[in-house]
Amino acid sequence: MYEHNTKIKKLIKDKNIKLTTARVAILEILEKAKKPLSYEDIKVDISMDKATFYRNIAKFEKEDMINSFESNDKKRYFELKKEPHAHFICMECNSIQCIKNIDITLPNYEIYNVTINGKCPDCQI
Amino acid sequence: MYEHNTKIKKLIKDKNIKLTTARVAILEILEKAKKPLSYEDIKVDISMDKATFYRNIAKFEKEDMINSFESNDKKRYFELKKEPHAHFICMECNSIQCIKNIDITLPNYEIYNVTINGKCPDCQI
DNA sequence: CTCTATGCAAAAACTTTGCAGGGAT
DNA sequence: ATCCCTGCAAAGTTTTTGCATAGAG
DSSP, X not given: OOTTOHHHHHHHHTTTOXXXXXXXXXXXXXXXXXXXXXXXXXXXXXXXXXXXXXXXXHHHHHTTOEEEEEOTTSOEXXXXXXXXXXXXXXXXTOOEEEEOXXXXXXXXXXXXXXXXXXXXXXXXX | OXXXXXXXXXXXXXTTOOOOHHXXXXXXXXXXXXXXXXXXXXXXXXXXXXXXXXXXXXHHHHXXXXXEEEOTXXXXXXXXXOSOOEEEEETTTOOEEEEOSOXXXXXXXXXXXXXXEEEOGGGOO
């Protein structure tokens, strides 16, 4: 079973955690999305209890498989871990944009992620 | 009344909003703190209903008098508006540190504030 | 078979809202 | 006198936890 996505399957098995339908489903959606998603975004596409969702998210974070951050709509957003980048959150339209090629370093600090709040180009009057 | 803090008083009157005990109290505490505070931090020093607190915070934000951001303890933190700077939030000890002298610009974006999550120097093993 | 994962329901934590009374201008 | 502000209580939102059952290895 779960033959339909070898890549996701491998992602899970490599961490020595159990391969379940719920886990495959969450990771598949995050992979396809190519942008951060919240529980509300994800639940549209899968039937899974929210407790299961959040418990799996917690496990994925612990295993360093995903990143999360909070937007200004009070929800947490999740994405598969990939090359480091910042997130821009527009306070007008609430859109989230990935900002690559941003270079932030602080001596002696280890940086996990960067969130920038402001007004995006589309929302400038 | 409220003669004890002319600066805060002026801050409020300049915005043409009513000068109330609650408003003066909140702004005085934020001014003295010199670092971002949450409702929980602030309520220790003043007796004020949380509804009043949050309604005034909403008004202050609308009037562009304060900044706010969310930490990873799920609470919102508030500070008086001053020169732009970033906030570093340590995921280990939950401390919040103001980072000045950081230069982040994105062409066509208007930046309100920047939050950096990671591990602070004290929490590196 | 054993141990982890899941679903359901209830709780938790922080913030917001409705409403009636109080206070600033 | 008018309108905005305040306190209280109740509701709202997102995330977490307890417990019994189901499922992966």
